[in-house]
Amino acid sequence: DLGLQDSKTLELKNQMMLLYNNISDKRSEITTTALFLDNINKRNKQIDLELKGMNKEKLEIENNIKNFNNDLSTNKLFLEDKNSESLTIINNAEKMNEELVSLKNILIEKENELNNTTNSVELYKKMESQYEGYYQSVKDIVKVVTRNPELNKGFISVVAELFEVDKAYLKAIEIALGSSIQNIVVEDDLAAKRLIEYLKTEKKGRATFLPLNTVKANNISIPEKTKTDYNLLGTADELIKYNPKYKNIFKNLLGKTIVAKELDSAILYSKKADFKTRIVTLDGDLINPGGSLTGGSFKNSSISILNRKNIIKDLSKKIRDIKDSVSGYNNTLKIKNENLSIINNNLNTVKLEEEKIKTKIINLINTIKNSSMDLDRINNDIQRIELEQEQLKTEADNLKNTEATFKKENDKMNTNMLELKAQIKESESILEELKTKKDKFDEEITDLKIIINQMDSEINEKTKLISQNKKDLEDITSNIESITMKIKETKALLLLNAEEHNSIKINLEKFTLSENSKSNDLNELIARRDKKMGEFYEYGEKLKVYNKRLTQLERDINKLEIEKTRANIQIETITEKLITDYDLDYKSALQYTFEVTDIKEERNSVIYLKDKIKLLGNVNISYIEEYKAVSERYDFLSKQLSDLNIAKEDIELVIKDIDRKMRVSFKQTFDQINISFGETFSELFNGGKARLEIYEGEDILTSGIEIMAQPLGKKLQSLTLLSGGEKSLTAVALLFAILRVKPAPFCILDEIDASLDEANITRYTDYLQKLDKQTQFVLITHRKPTMEIADVLYGVTMEEDGISKLLSIKLKDFNEVAI
Incomplete structure (x- = not known):
C-alpha cells in the first residue's frame, strides 16, 4: 500500500530528520566546545604574556621604590643637616643680636657720658672765660x-x-x-x-x-x-x-x-x-x-x-677718647650689622634649600606612594589574572569532558543514523519512483537546516569572542594610561633635579669669587699695615734723638x-x-x-x-x-605739672560726658531688656511675669540689679527664692531677652538645659529655634530634645584608652530623607 508505505517511510524519515537535527546540534556543540577550548588556549597564552610583562613591570616598580626610598633617606639626612645648619645660623643670629643690643646700650652710655662731659667742659670753660675764682x-x-x-x-x-x-x-x-x-x-x-x-x-x-x-x-x-x-x-x-x-x-x-x-x-x-x-x-x-x-x-x-685748666684739658681729652670710642663702636656696630645681614642671607639661603629638599621629599613620598599604588594595582592584576587562569583551566577541563561526552553521543547517533538509513533505503526502494523528487527536496531541506544551525553556532561563538576581545582591549588601554603617567612623573623629576644642580653650581661659583675678593682685600690690608708700622718705627727713632738732645x-x-x-x-x-x-x-x-x-x-x-x-x-x-641743673629741672617739672593738671581737667570733663552718655544709654537699653525679659519669661513659663529692678539711691552705673519673677500660680519674689529649675529657666529667659534686644552673630550655650524638666526643655528648644535666624548657636548638651533641634551634631567618643574620636552627623540631611 503506497499510503501505508508512504506513511511508514515518512515516519522513518521523520526519525532520521530528528536524528539529523540531534547530530547537527551535537556537532554544533562539539564545534562550540572546540572554539571555547581554542579561545581558552589563546587567552592562556595572552595571560602568560601579560603575567610576564606585569612581573617585569612589578620588578621595575619595586626597584624604583627601593631607589626612591634611598633618595628619600638621603634627602632626609640632607634636611637634618640643613636644619642643624639653620639652627646654628639662628643661634649665631641671636648671639649677634644680643651683641648688637649690648653695643647699642654701650653707645647710649657713651653718648650720655659724652653729653655730660661736654656740658662739664662748657661749664668750666664758661667759668674760665668769666674768670670765676679770681x-x-x-x-x-x-x-x-x-x-x-x-x-x-x-x-x-x-x-x-x-x-x-x-x-x-x-x-x-x-x-x-x-x-x-x-x-x-x-x-x-x-x-x-x-x-x-x-x-x-x-x-x-x-x-x-x-x-x-x-x-x-x-x-x-x-x-x-x-x-x-x-x-x-x-x-x-x-x-x-x-x-x-x-x-x-x-x-x-x-x-x-x-x-x-x-x-x-x-x-x-x-x-x-x-x-x-x-x-x-x-x-x-x-x-x-x-x-x-x-x-x-x-x-x-x-x-x-x-686745677680748672687741667680739668678742661682732661675732659677735652676724655671727649676725644669718647668720640674715638663711639666711632669705634659705630664701626663695630656697622660690621656687626653687615655680619648679621650676611647671617640672615645665609639663613634665607639655607631656608630655601630646606624648602627645596622638603619639596623633593614630598615629591619622593608622593612618587613612592604612587609607585606603591601601582605595585598594589599590578599585584591585584596578577592575582586577578592568575585567578582567571585557574578558572580558564577548570573551564577547559570541563569543556574537554563535555566534548568527549558529545563525541560519544554523536557516534551513537551516527550508528542509529546508519540503521535508519538502511530502513529508509529499503522503504525507498519500494517508493523510489514515486518519491524520488520528494526525497531530493527533503534532503536539501535537511542540509539547509544543518547549515543554518551551524551558522547560528558560529555567530554565537564570534559574538562571545568579540566580547572577550573588547575586555582585553580595555585592560591594555588602562595599562597604557598608567605607564604614560609614570613617564610624565619621571620627566618632571628629572627636570627638578637638573634645576637643583644648576642652582648649586651657580652658588658655588659665587662663593669662589667672594673668597678670592676677600683674600685680595686681606693681602692689601696686610701690606698697608706693614707700611704704617715701618713709618711708626722710623718716627720712634727720631723721637729718641730729639729727647736726648732736649735732655742735654x-x-x-x-x-x-x-x-x-x-x-x-x-x-x-x-x-x-x-x-x-x-x-x-x-x-x-x-x-x-x-x-x-x-x-x-x-x-x-x-x-x-x-x-x-x-x-x-x-x-x-x-x-x-x-x-x-636743679633750676632747669624745677622749671621742667613745673611745666609738666601744669600740663598734667590741664590734662587731668580735660580727662575729668571727658569722663563726666562719657558717664552721662553711659547713663542715658544704659537706662534705654535696660528698659528695652526689661520689657523683652517680661515677654520672654511669660512665653517660657507659659504665663507669669518678671521684671528687673535697679537698687534705689545708688549710682545707676554701679548699683546692683534685682531679678523679680512670678511664675504662674506663685507670688512675686526675688530670684534667690525660686527653685533650681525656675532659676535656670529665668536665667535663660534673661539671656534670650538680651539677645532679642542686642542680637549676637554667635553664641555658645554650655549645658544650660541640664536642670530643666521635659516640659521646660521643650519650651526652651522651641524658643531657641525662633532666635537661630539671627544668631548661630553652639550647644553643649546631654539632653535629647536639645540635640533634635540641631542642624549638625558632633560627638566625641573614646574607642580606645587615651584616643578620642570625633563623629559628626548632619541631621538636616536625615530629616530631608525622612520627609
Whole structure:
C-alpha cells in the first residue's frame, strides 16, 4: 500500500530528520566546545604574556621604590643637616643680636657720658672765660682790656694762664704760688701803671702786676746729689712748662720754692738748710722759712683756678677718647650689622634649600606612594589574572569532558543514523519512483537546516569572542594610561633635579669669587699695615734723638743758672715770708705800711683773722652748675605739672560726658531688656511675669540689679527664692531677652538645659529655634530634645584608652530623607 508505505517511510524519515537535527546540534556543540577550548588556549597564552610583562613591570616598580626610598633617606639626612645648619645660623643670629643690643646700650652710655662731659667742659670753660675764682679787681682788669684798646696795650694775661703743669705737681705748684697765681703779667711798668690808675679811678680794688722789664729771676739751684739724698724734685719753676719769654716771672715766683715728694724728706732738708728755705710737698704741705709748717686736708681742690685748666684739658681729652670710642663702636656696630645681614642671607639661603629638599621629599613620598599604588594595582592584576587562569583551566577541563561526552553521543547517533538509513533505503526502494523528487527536496531541506544551525553556532561563538576581545582591549588601554603617567612623573623629576644642580653650581661659583675678593682685600690690608708700622718705627727713632738732645740742653741750662740762684737765696727768703703769710710780694707790701704801736696785739689780730678766714672754708664753684641743673629741672617739672593738671581737667570733663552718655544709654537699653525679659519669661513659663529692678539711691552705673519673677500660680519674689529649675529657666529667659534686644552673630550655650524638666526643655528648644535666624548657636548638651533641634551634631567618643574620636552627623540631611 503506497499510503501505508508512504506513511511508514515518512515516519522513518521523520526519525532520521530528528536524528539529523540531534547530530547537527551535537556537532554544533562539539564545534562550540572546540572554539571555547581554542579561545581558552589563546587567552592562556595572552595571560602568560601579560603575567610576564606585569612581573617585569612589578620588578621595575619595586626597584624604583627601593631607589626612591634611598633618595628619600638621603634627602632626609640632607634636611637634618640643613636644619642643624639653620639652627646654628639662628643661634649665631641671636648671639649677634644680643651683641648688637649690648653695643647699642654701650653707645647710649657713651653718648650720655659724652653729653655730660661736654656740658662739664662748657661749664668750666664758661667759668674760665668769666674768670670765676679770681679777685674782683683781676676780673675787672681782664674785662676792661678787652673793651679798652688803650688799657690793653702791654697787657699779657694772668699768671695762671701762662704755664702748664702735670697733674702730679698741681697741688704743690698751687700752694707754692698762693695768691700770686692771680698776678697780672704786663709788658712793662708803664702798662702796669696805666692799669693801677684805672683801679684807683674806678675804685675797683687792688691787683699785683708783674712787668717783664722789671721783674728779675730769683731762684736757687739744687745739686743732683742733694735731690737724690733728700728725695727732692727740684725747684717749683722746673716742674712747670711755660714760654721762655716769661722765664724771669716764673723764676721770680717759684724759683726759690723747693718741691719735695713727701713731708718727712722736706723736714730733713729744711733742717739741713737751717729752716731758711721754702719747701712744698706733692700733697700740699708747706715748710716756711723760719721753720713753721702749714698742712692738712683740702675740702675741694678740683675747682681751683689752676686745677680748672687741667680739668678742661682732661675732659677735652676724655671727649676725644669718647668720640674715638663711639666711632669705634659705630664701626663695630656697622660690621656687626653687615655680619648679621650676611647671617640672615645665609639663613634665607639655607631656608630655601630646606624648602627645596622638603619639596623633593614630598615629591619622593608622593612618587613612592604612587609607585606603591601601582605595585598594589599590578599585584591585584596578577592575582586577578592568575585567578582567571585557574578558572580558564577548570573551564577547559570541563569543556574537554563535555566534548568527549558529545563525541560519544554523536557516534551513537551516527550508528542509529546508519540503521535508519538502511530502513529508509529499503522503504525507498519500494517508493523510489514515486518519491524520488520528494526525497531530493527533503534532503536539501535537511542540509539547509544543518547549515543554518551551524551558522547560528558560529555567530554565537564570534559574538562571545568579540566580547572577550573588547575586555582585553580595555585592560591594555588602562595599562597604557598608567605607564604614560609614570613617564610624565619621571620627566618632571628629572627636570627638578637638573634645576637643583644648576642652582648649586651657580652658588658655588659665587662663593669662589667672594673668597678670592676677600683674600685680595686681606693681602692689601696686610701690606698697608706693614707700611704704617715701618713709618711708626722710623718716627720712634727720631723721637729718641730729639729727647736726648732736649735732655742735654736742659742740663746745660740748669748748670748755668745754679750760680745765679745762689746769689738770690737771701732775698728770696725775706720775700717768701710775705708771700706765705700775707699773699703779698715786697712791692705790694709797701703800700700797706703803717706805724705799729703794739706788735703783740697786731700779731694776735692777724691770727684771729686767719682763723676766721679758714672757718669760711673753700668756695664750691660746682654749686653754680648744680643750681642751674636743679633750676632747669624745677622749671621742667613745673611745666609738666601744669600740663598734667590741664590734662587731668580735660580727662575729668571727658569722663563726666562719657558717664552721662553711659547713663542715658544704659537706662534705654535696660528698659528695652526689661520689657523683652517680661515677654520672654511669660512665653517660657507659659504665663507669669518678671521684671528687673535697679537698687534705689545708688549710682545707676554701679548699683546692683534685682531679678523679680512670678511664675504662674506663685507670688512675686526675688530670684534667690525660686527653685533650681525656675532659676535656670529665668536665667535663660534673661539671656534670650538680651539677645532679642542686642542680637549676637554667635553664641555658645554650655549645658544650660541640664536642670530643666521635659516640659521646660521643650519650651526652651522651641524658643531657641525662633532666635537661630539671627544668631548661630553652639550647644553643649546631654539632653535629647536639645540635640533634635540641631542642624549638625558632633560627638566625641573614646574607642580606645587615651584616643578620642570625633563623629559628626548632619541631621538636616536625615530629616530631608525622612520627609
